[in-house]
Amino acid sequence: MDFLMNPLNLMTFFPLVGVAIILLIPRERKDAIRWVAVVTSLVSFFISLWMLSMFHAQNPNFQMVYDKIWMKTGGFEIHYAMGVDGLSILLVLLTTLLTPISIFSAWTAIEDRVKEFTIAFLVMEVGMLGVFLALDLFTFFVFWEFSLVPMYFIIGIWGGPRRTYSAIKFMLYTMVGSVLMLLAILWLGLSQGTFYLPDLLAKGVNLPLHLQSWLFLAFALAFAIKVPMWPLHSWLPDAHVEAPTAGSVILAGVLLKMGTYGFLRFNLSLFPQASVKYAVPIAVLAIIGIIYGAMVAYAQKDFKKLVAYTSVSHLGFVMLGLFALNPLGIEGGILQMINHGLSTGALFLIVGVIYERTHTRDLNAFGGLWKIMPIYGAFSIVVALSSMGLPGLNGFIGEFTILLGAFKSPVLGPVFTIFAATGIILAAVYILVMLQKVFMGPVKEKNLGLKDLNWREITVFAVLTLFIFWIGLHPAPFFNLMGPSVEKLAHGLQAAAVAMH
Amino acid sequence: MTFSDFATLLPETALVIWASALLLVDLFIPKNRKGWTAFLAVLGLAAAFGFALAQGRGMGAGFGGMVVSDGFATFLEAMLALSGGLGILLAYDYLKRQGIERGEYYTLLLFSVAGMMLMAKAADLMVLFLAVELLSIPLYVLSAFGRPREAGEEAALKYFLLGAFAAAFLVYGIALTYGATQTTRIAAIAEAVQAGSANLPLLAFGAGLILVGLGFKVAAVPFHMWTPDVYEGAPSPLTGFMAVGAKVAGFAALLRVLVLAFPNLGSQLVPIVWTLALLTMPVGNLAALTQKNIKRMLAYSSIAHAGYMLVAVVAFADAKAAPAAVAAVLFYLAAYALTNFGAWAVVVAVERAEGKGLEIADYAGLGRKHPWLALAMTVFMLSFAGFPPTVGFVGKFYLFRAALAAGYVGLAIVGVLASVVSVYYYMRVVTTMYMREGQAEAYGDAWLKVEVALTALATVFLGIIVAPMFQWAVQAVLKM
Amino acid sequence: MVLTNYLLALSAVLFIIGVAGVLVRRNALVIYMAIELMLNAANLAFVAFAAEFGALDGQIAVFFVMTVAAAEVAVGLAILVTIFRTRKSVDIDTLHRLKG
Amino acid sequence: MFLSEAMNQTGTFFHLVPWAVLFPVLGLLINMAFGRRMGEKGVAAVAVTASGLSFVVAVLMWLSLRAQPAGATVPFLSWMTPVHIAWAFRVDTLSVTMMLVVSGVGTLIHLYAVGYMHYDVRYKGDPGRYARFFVFLNLFIAAMMILVTGDSYLMLFVGWEGVGLCSYLLISFWFEYDTKGNLSLANAKAGNKAFIANRIGDFGFLLGMFYMFSVFGTLNFGKVFSEAPTVAQTHPQAILVITLLLLLGVTGKSAQIPLYVWLPDAMAGPTPVSALIHAATMVTAGVYLIARSHVLYDLVPAAQHTVALVGALTALFAATIAVAQNDIKKVLAYSTISQLGFMVAAVGVGAYVAAMFHLIAHAFFKALLFLAAGSVIIALERAHHPLPEEGGHDAHHNDDPPDFDPQDMRFMGGLRKVIPITFWTYLIAGLTLAGIPPLAAFFSKDEIIADTKAAFPLVYWLLVLAAFLTAFYIGRQIFLVFFGKPRSHAAAHAKESPWTMTSVLVVLAALSALGGLLNWPHPYLAEWLGHTLGEVEAAGLNPLVAGTSATIAIVSFLLAWWVYGKRPLQSASQPDPLQRPLGWLFTAMQAKWWVDELYWAVVINPYIALCRIAAAFDVWVIDAIVNDTAWLTDFVGEKIARWQTGFVRNYALSVFVGVLLIFTYLLWR
């Protein structure tokens, strides 16, 4: 029973209750199924708020830890361990927020096999929350791999014309990295005698640098694919373009964060010296991603593909921040993960809204939509501006902190910031061109009859916009949540950097 | 010869007697009531299962050291008895549906199970050889059980020819081993090596040939080529059973021989086993990629799984790593068995008369028409591919852990990459079921459904609650 | 003086001729015979070792191998006969429906 | 009473400063939520009130500062905690001056826009659109207030980009039309151009801030300025780099070389926008930034020189282009660039007060020029396309040529008779711009020229030349528009604009005319700003310089009369009188020196090509590698499956090969 008394367990596995209920509902009663799914995920969200209320922001350590031995075999133990700290709490909240939003957003978009769809989403939430909360490498990996499966179905069943190709590509690509990570986890567990993260952190991974480096690289490959970092990103546009809107929202909003979070939680925490060693190459890739993503996004003709490539660019910023290896950069990186989740999630919803109405995503098929859909236009502009980092909105806070962090970083420096900051210009280019093509210019004849947002869509966008402004204008509560944990992490990294030089 | 000798061999003895009796009883069961034979056969297996469990951690050597009842054997016997039972459940409805129902199917299957069990228990190479034959000959016959289906006959002939060919190598290997150590007793071989009285080069040649014989049984590359053809041609329920039973027995023998007879031949044999593992994983997985027939696909996949297990087997010569490696293989065998029976049960359910319904494309639309069956198949495919939270994942985890513990990082890397390849073809089944429109049909009686449900639940359940079974496997490791 | 090596070599030659028979002949019956030859070669080795060691275990093994050979031949010929009924050929190369 | 209650214990209103931002925000929220339902009048009332209240707050600040000239910092809300920067407002003489200008001129222009927007040819009675316009205007006031009152560079930057956003939104306000009301993407593209050019500048600004933070550890004005002298000792290069990076930001926002190109296109926005944002307030933000950072610039003469040179070159360069334009607003746009050049040159030589003086004067007269120009345009449009309530619905019941453009000066002429108020106010503003004494700009410009003469002779000569051209082009414009005889039907039948517009013109005309009193004869402004900008300059008229510049202005204006006024154009199609004497030079000036074309060729087209290449690379290389790996795997799989020939003897051979290999290995081991 004490398993369920822990808010983390309760939150993570509560969606399964919804799954059980949905299984009992006849498949014809679609609205009932949808309501159950939304309510279930909302309950998870409220549990996460409960967790937030019990979270002590000043404490840099894991909190609300639930730790049980899962299996104990020949010399080493595998724990089932969950816990939350400043590095993960925001991502957990993001996940519990975005899940109901995306289920809600798919209310009319998904009519076929609603039962399976909602089940996939709820199961997905279990996987995602598990990834962010797991404190044991084995537990983590279980959730990590597991979360692939529902997404595979979401893309593959409810996706566009090339859905099966994209779904399998998504899965295989991700797996290539994660299986090597599995080996690294095994190796680490064997050499250190434990898979339990707090133990590993407490003792410090005691390996020579070259071994640390190999392990670092194995972890990094898995996470870099997930992020995705250039040049391992080519699954992303396919997956995004083919996925249904709600799937894209979750994919961009949460799944990609699993990669960056992995870097944060494992690469930086466990292998500080290797992190220092590889900070520069990773930052270089991140910057290539920033610029390249922005440029390729500009050249897209498909609305959704454009948004997909912006993810490559934005996550480049996140990676740059993390590998600045100082508190500023890491805090910016974490915040930018949240920002990207909100803004890009919202961007995908924007694409979804228009796709649902016109059944096309060709950028040249639109124009002047702001005139006929003013509410839609207004939300879209806010979201787009947030995505291009307009001060006063959330994106700027993250990018500014990241760039400043990189500028002051002990391992990177001004040159990195200079190159990365060009991304801000390029972001303006693609975002503005996108706005121009979709929302400005003369209205096309066939689009004249388009309906503006309905109350459900307004609700969804209003919630996201609220957060966009909140973070943009008053990010302090967010920074406060992560601060101590980041300080602690950065302290270790700084020590490693000193030790290396 | 005492009664206790038989006690050490209780499950096998019981099974053989029961099967012989059933052979006669079957004559008095009317043609349309062959369900009784099946039921009685299952009863016999249940008894064998009970006896196996009753032996617990083992009863020691019997028949003057010809067999040994230890935890290892017990674990495998229990598993084999279960496999026999599941194999019969698999077959009952199918045979009726295909109009080839005859009581001998069940009795021969019992004999085969007895042979497999004996293989797990054999402590002497001659017994091992006889056990191999006892398990194989019924399988040769049963492969052609769908007579006059040509595919089945061709499968039987190929299986038989290659099996006999491989058995000849096995025998010659045993002869050389005998020549090198003056004994065929497994324990005595190791002692002879340790005492220095063995002719090491000769022993190495002998061991090499024994490896060939057993490698054939577990379908290791390049001794694997019979597998796809036989799996495809044989009646589906038999294939399901064979894929588990023969493999389990083969690995049982392989482990016992390598760990107990040749632990000191590491420098000679490890590279060989290493190479077998290295070849088997990619070949199995790559060839499975392009298969259109699900039975063939599963056949290649079974080769691949043998490859994964060989990765752990490589650790046999490392005294420190070997116990964990053996436990890992045992666990994986159990995982594989469960998943495999589930998958084959689905195959059997979907197969129509005249061998139709065996293309992967025939599964299109299953997700809509039979959601539960499709869900179960998905679970099995995920387990095969090694996704958590299924037992297949835990199995792979332990296997690769064993490989890393013994220092075989390269093999482990090849293994995990090969398993990525496997995701593609397993997922293709899932893709077809859910993402293509079609008119998939499913047949099968309640028993088959029970089997599907049970194996699916167990596949997930054992993937989450791992400890008890792994504990059992750990205790079942081989002791000198 | 007769060394075991000589007999072993003889057995090896016979064994290999058996192997060659399996590999090059298309007549299924001859292939069976070749397999028998291989088993016989193994038997020779067993007997030779028994003679070298002065222990009977080797000779016992021969009995078991013979029995197995008999059992195999019985089943093998049965399979062959079954196939022959439909195909009217003992040419092993005509059987290649299962492939790929 | 109310005001005294609002004072805090120190007896000032400083703590009310956030309301300067909050009132407009409130206004825009109301209009956003209810604008559609409130109707034009309601929307206008809310927006004007919001802006007016902001002005009231500015006035209150001014009153408070008189009592307590040191000013105050008013913290509002925590913000960027990792870098310890909060939302905090800085009230000092500099910021309050800007607040007064912004909200004052802003409110006037709000008023003007109430009428103007109603008559805009592109406004087809869509209430949502009308409300949206005022939402943006209020947003602009809010952002501009943040810009000028922010207590740190970061907050300034928020306003800085915020006004850029408003500029973008308003330039492309009629995103579906071009300036003539035809369906087009032109306005949207103009908006993009503005935003992107500004972003390039902001890139420099950002980097400047990063560098600043890394050497100062803060972005707070007070701390930065107090530590600047120390830092100048320890990091001699740092301040130079920072100031130059900020200059890049300035060139974007204040339309200086090389980023000025967006401003002429920005005229695509409705005229009130051009007046408010692209003449009076936003574009002067760069000047404000340098004045605000004067402590830093004073420490690095090299940066100052660069600033001055950029300003002076821009002043001259833009003036040459202005001479040859035909579009009434384009002339004013280049004039704005040129005047901004003056201001930037002024701050470059340390003449901050002069710059601010000119900034204020410019806000008055340039806003007036734009508004009056707007009045002209509306007058022509109303004659060309009478609104339904004015008794006309068919647009082409007149004999205007199809290429008629209400903004093209060639179609005007003789307007002084039909729209007299507009004419007189325009004339006052024009003469102010030209620097004719005793109008405001005479004093301010004179101060600038005087200050540069001592500090930087090259800049001085450039500015003198620019001043000469300034008087010429404004003279040309006045004569082309208002004198001669009408060169189109619309020009002949133009009607004076409604009082909401003309009253604003009159007020601004008065301010333009009398603005000089701010700093002359008594240097009120210098003293006032001195509280913030340090030592009070010894202002006062240098008779020689003043005489020279006055002479130049008058001569130049007369020259314009000689060319354009004496023999006015007879028809719209007649070539410009300067075309013949100046030849290719005139063509070049008319073509804006082909700078846009240059940018397209050197920057934009290559970038687009590069993007396409990258996209192709992504598909044909990066993704292809992935897909080919998959294909190769599949291919190998097929080959391996092909080994499975179905011939059992092959299988036996395979077994045998295995045996052979094992044997061979064991043999040769």
Add this chain to the structure above:
Amino acid sequence: MSIDLLVLLVLALIAVGAALGMLFSRNTVYSVLFLVLVMLTLAVLYLILGAPFVALAQVTVYAGAIMVLFLFAVMILGPQKLAGAGGPIGWQRPVAFGLTLLFLVEVVYAFAAKVGKLGALSCAEAGFGSPAAIGDLLFNRYLLPFEVTSVLLLVAAVGAVVLTRE
């Protein structure tokens, strides 16, 4: 060269020659007969090697029963003559011959050189390999395998019936 060796050599030559005969004769019946000859030769060798009972079994069980079974099969299936070469996988023949030759060389080298001298064949003492000794061993130490063979034969019988029953 000792007489033992000479006898051995002669028998070996006969055995190998007969084996090759089996391998190469086109007529299946000849092949059977050649194989019988090999087996008989081996029986003689077994006698020499002190395994009279095995020799007996060899003659009766192998050369007798099993090979007769083969002859029956040949008769049932018809004495088809199949060219050794050619067929759909003609390449296999030369390859197989090459590889077997290589294998032969390797094995002979291995047994001649690699494994060293294995020791001489000891002269069988009286009673060695006699039915009594064999029987004793078979029913005591090798009881289990013996029982297994019985099951094996039962299974084979059942299997043959299952396969051939109409």
